[in-house]
Amino acid sequence: xxxxxxxxxxxxxxxxxxxxxxxxxxxxxxxxxxxxxxxxxxxxxxxxxxxxxxxxxxxxxxxxxxxxxxxxxxxxxxxxxxxxxxxxxxxxxxxxxxxxxxxxxxxxxxxxxxxxxxxxxxxxxxxxxxxxxxxxxxxxxxxxxxxxxxxxxxxxxxxxxxxxxxxxxxxxxxxxxxxxxxxxxxxxxxxxxxxxxxxxxxxxxxxxxxxxxxxxxxxxxxxxxxxxxxxxx
Amino acid sequence: xxxxxxxxxxxxxxxxxxxxxxxxxxxxxxxxxxxxxxxxxxxxxxxxxxxxxxxxxxxxxxxxxxxxxxxxxxxxxxxxxxxxxxxxxxxxxxxxxxxxxxxxxxxxxxxxxxxxxxxxxxxxxxxxxxxxxxxxxxxxxxxxxxxxxxxxxxxxxxxxxxxxxxxxxxxxxxxxxxxxxxxxxxxxxxxxxxxxxxxxxxxxxxxxxxxxxxxxxxxxxxxxxxxxxxxxx
Numbered sequence: 001x002x003x004x005x006x007x008x009x010x011x012x013x014x015x016x017x018x019x020x021x022x023x024x025x026x027x028x029x030x031x032x033x034x035x036x037x038x039x040x041x042x043x044x045x046x047x048x049x050x051x052x053x054x055x056x057x058x059x060x061x062x063x064x065x066x067x068x069x070x071x072x073x074x075x076x077x078x079x080x081x082x083x084x085x086x087x088x089x090x091x092x093x094x095x096x097x098x099x100x101x102x103x104x105x106x107x108x109x110x111x112x113x114x115x116x117x118x119x120x121x122x123x124x125x126x127x128x129x130x131x132x133x134x135x136x137x138x139x140x141x142x143x144x145x146x147x148x149x150x151x152x153x154x155x156x157x158x159x160x161x162x163x164x165x166x167x168x169x170x171x172x173x174x175x176x177x178x179x180x181x182x183x184x185x186x187x188x189x190x191x192x193x194x195x196x197x198x199x200x201x202x203x204x205x206x207x208x209x210x211x212x213x214x215x216x217x218x219x220x221x222x223x224x225x226x227x228x229x230x231x232x233x
Numbered sequence: 234x235x236x237x238x239x240x241x242x243x244x245x246x247x248x249x250x251x252x253x254x255x256x257x258x259x260x261x262x263x264x265x266x267x268x269x270x271x272x273x274x275x276x277x278x279x280x281x282x283x284x285x286x287x288x289x290x291x292x293x294x295x296x297x298x299x300x301x302x303x304x305x306x307x308x309x310x311x312x313x314x315x316x317x318x319x320x321x322x323x324x325x326x327x328x329x330x331x332x333x334x335x336x337x338x339x340x341x342x343x344x345x346x347x348x349x350x351x352x353x354x355x356x357x358x359x360x361x362x363x364x365x366x367x368x369x370x371x372x373x374x375x376x377x378x379x380x381x382x383x384x385x386x387x388x389x390x391x392x393x394x395x396x397x398x399x400x401x402x403x404x405x406x407x408x409x410x411x412x413x414x415x416x417x418x419x420x421x422x423x424x425x426x427x428x429x430x431x432x433x434x435x436x437x438x439x440x441x442x443x444x445x446x447x448x449x450x451x452x453x454x455x456x457x458x459x460x461x462x463x464x465x466x
Contacts (some may be wrong), residue, residue: 049332049374061321068327075320087308088294094301099282141282 001077002059004029007043009036010209011217013166014066015054020162021070023203025077067097070159082159093152096145097163100138115139117171121178121222128180135182143191150197161198168195168204173214177222234310235292237262240276242269243442244450246399247299248287253395254303256436258310300330303392315392326385329378330396348372350404354411354455361413368415376424383430394431401428401437406447410455 004022006029008015022029034043034053046055046062055062056069058076063069074082083090100115116135120128142164145152152160171183185192199205237255239262241248255262267276267286279288279295288295289302291309296302307315316323333348349368353361375397378385385393404416418425432438 058321063321063324063328065328065331068324068331071327072320072324075323087305088291088296090308091296091301091305094304095296095298098298098301 001027003057005032005057006030007032007034007046007053007055007057009034009053011214012036012053013170014052016166016207016209017066017162018054018056018069018073019207020157020165020204021073021082023207024080024082024157025073026079027073027077067101067163070162074159080156082153082162084153084158092145093159096142096152096160100142100160100164115167115171115182117174117178117182118218120180120182121174121218122225128178132180132182136187139183139188139191143188146190146194151194157198157201157204165198165204168199169208169211169214173211173218176215177218234260236290238265238290239263240265240267240279240286240288240290242267242286244447245269245286246403247285249399249440249442250299250395251287251289251302251306252440253390253398253437254306254315256440257313257315257390258306259312260306260310300334300396303395307392313389315386315395317386317391325378326392329375329385329393333375333393333397348400348404348415350407350411350415351451353413353415354407354451355458361411365413365415369420372416372421372424376421379423379427384427390431390434390437398431398437401432402441402444402447406444406451409448410451 004027006015006018006022008018008031010033019029019031032042034040036053039051043053043055044051046057047053047064050064052064054066054069055064056072057063058072063072070082083093115138116131116133120131120135123131145160149155151157152164167183175182183192183195199208237260239248239251239255241251241264243266252262252264265275267273269286272284276286276288277284279290280286280297283297285297287299287302288297289305290296291305296305303315316326348371349364349366353364353368356364378393382388384390385397400416408415416425416428432441
């Protein structure tokens with residue numbers, strides 16, 4: 001099987017998906033916690049281009065970029081396949097995974113950051129409303145992909161569930177920090193039910209960072225950003 | 234084999250890679266030229282989320298996003314494999330393909346657009362120098378991946394060659410429009426030689442849009458953008 005390490009950070013929603021995939025496939029790994037404010041020589045060695053987590057290290061071969069890592073995991077360990085077999089279904093999963101990731105960390109549009117949720121935390125007034133609206137439009141598009149199934153992957157958790165799974169904790173945290181509701185069970189009953197089903201799987205919920213830890217982290221980030229912008233004025 | 238259509242546009246460097254892949258695999262297809270200033274109902278039907286070219290339509294199933302399309306083509310038609318077999322090598326190809334695409338159309342940074350080349354066309358003075366510098370840094374990283382081989386794919390053209398192949402024409406066009414040199418044979422001898430090898434393959438060069446057509450198009454775009462910014466002042 002070879003030695004497997006994951007370089008990650010608790011607050012990064014890109015890292016949890018890697019741990020979920022390895023756990024679902026029964027692959028043992030060592031988790032190396034990275035301090036993102038003071039990046040380690042190990043991270044800089046293994047991801048010199050982007051200098052970002054997560055990085056998967058398998059027998060000293062390093063693979064950065066979470067979507068690339070997920071494909072590598074699925075191709076290397078065949079138990080519990082994450083992508084469907086049919087090429088068209090695989091293409092659709094890859095399309096929506098990229099959509100979800102682009103919408104999530106789109107640095108080109110402040111309001112769309114983390115599906116609009118982080119933008120909505122930071123913005124006020126009309127800007128905040130716009131970000132909330134944008135988040136809800138993206139959630140509606142994503143919800144459509146469940147299409148009567150229990151998970152995006154069908155009867156069991158698949159690739160897209162892992163890519164979108166951060167919502168079940170981070171979105172709730174953003175809602176609390178930003179004082180708003182995004183994943184409203186009335187407006188998105190199917191996605192809301194999916195989130196319940198997803199969190200009921202022990203491998204998934206055990207790997208989620210504690211809610212209060214993330215709330216404190218994002219509240220502190222928000223205060224810091226506010227102080228920066230207050231100093232500018 | 235089923236009916237295959239490509240919805241594309243001559244000026245889009247994302248589309249040519251799809252035609253190359255189909256031609257290398259011997260897949261016949263119908264090319265549907267899209268007018269990007271007046272998008273057709275067909276495009277809006279087949280790519281309602283992004284409304285962008287290229288779209289591959291295979292037996293009425295539509296697949297948007299060029300990297301997703303390339304994977305679909307490689308999985309559907311097995312002749313002339315584009316991705317390597319080894320999972321780690323596949324991961325590295327996917328990593329550099331995403332790097333190349335992100336660097337190319339990074340809307341977050343104007344100067345980095347098209348590997349910095351389009352940014353360098355539009356900018357002046359210090360900004361232009363910065364864009365040129367950024368382009369050269371990216372080219373150096375990409376050049377390292379050839380690693381003594383004839384093509385990125387080895388002895389024959391592979392996935393990454395198709396993703397980066399636009400350089401052999403578009404970069405040259407940008408250099409002419411912007412009055413600068415980026416792919417300098419002295420500075421990048423390996424990448425320069427790769428470009429010669431790539432363009433010598435008939436399937437590749439036959440599909441490249443005519444140089445003068447692109448020069449006229451990008452010169453007109455530049456004039457239009459200049460007039461817009463002159464009107465603002």
